Amino acid sequence: MSFLAIYAEQDASRPQLITTDGARIASELEAEGIRFERWTAGCELRDPTDQAQVLAAYADDVARLKLENGFVTADVIGLTPDHPEREALRGKFLDEHRHAEHEVRFFVRGSGIFYLHLGERVLAVGCEKDDLIAVPAGTAHWFDMGPTPDFTAIRLFTNPEGWVANFTDNDIAARFPRHEALAEHFTQTAAPHSQESA
Numbered sequence: 430m431s432f433l434a435i436y437a438e439q440d441a442s443r444p445q446l447i448t449t450d451g452a453r454i455a456s457e458l459e460a461e462g463i464r465f466e467r468w469t470a471g472c473e474l475r476d477p478t479d480q481a482q483v484l485a486a487y488a489d490d491v492a493r494l495k496l497e498n499g500f501v502t503a504d505v506i507g508l509t510p511d512h513p514e515r516e517a518l519r520g521k522f523l524d525e526h527r528h529a530e531h532e533v534r535f536f537v538r539g540s541g542i543f544y545l546h547l548g549e550r551v552l553a554v555g556c557e558k559d560d561l562i563a564v565p566a567g568t569a570h571w572f573d574m575g576p577t578p579d580f581t582a583i584r585l586f587t588n589p590e591g592w593v594a595n596f597t598d599n600d601i602a603a604r605f606p607r608h609e610a611l612a613e614h615f616t617q618t619a620a621p622h623s624q625e626s627a
């Protein structure tokens with residue numbers, strides 16, 4: 430299930446909070462100006478890796494986001510575990526970077542972890558199917574799709590050129606747990622719960 434792990438930027442060894450409770454995830458992120466929502470598709474997708482089918486199935490939601498945020502284009506990014514360039518594509522998002530525009534991603538299927546470097550904290554957001562996350566322009570972040578990526582996400586842009594990753598040259602991402610170390614929180618069967626450490 431989706432999760433949120435909050436760290437002090439100086440201590441990647443011990444999260445201050447780990448929660449899989451959707452309402453708690455949304456409220457903690459909202460406090461930082463990060464939009465986190467859960468949608469459900471109007472219809473089941475025959476092929477959730479097909480760009481045209483995905484955009485058609487979510488046409489109303491995409492249209493609403495375009496109206497609300499001035500986005501003009503949407504595309505679909507997706508990988509399956511056998512993708513020949515999975516390592517290179519994983520590496521593309523794995524270092525801390527910023528974008529000149531909002532980064533809105535909706536997960537149609539699968540999962541991935543966004544790490545948001547906000548002030549003196551790092552918030553790792555494990556996103557799964559039906560999660561929408563909106564990272565404001567200029568937010569330092571990185572994304573880890575893991576070693577066997579398996580996700581499809583809708584991306585919205587005001588200006589595709591705006592999405593260019595401007596790397597911060599901060600090696601902070603290398604000091605934080607990678608997908609492999611956090612993926613257990615995606616699969617846990619326990620009821621949504623929060624663990625806080627003093």
Ligand SMILES: CSCCC(=O)C(=O)O
Pocket residue numbers: 506522532534541571572582584594
């Ligand atoms: C889920 S799309 C890949 C992540 C991304 O777009 C980014 O971090 O810039």
Ligand SMILES: [Fe+2]
Pocket residue numbers: 522526527528532570571572594
């Ligand atoms: Fe990004």
Ligand code: NI
Pocket residue numbers: 447614617
């Ligand atoms: Ni847990």
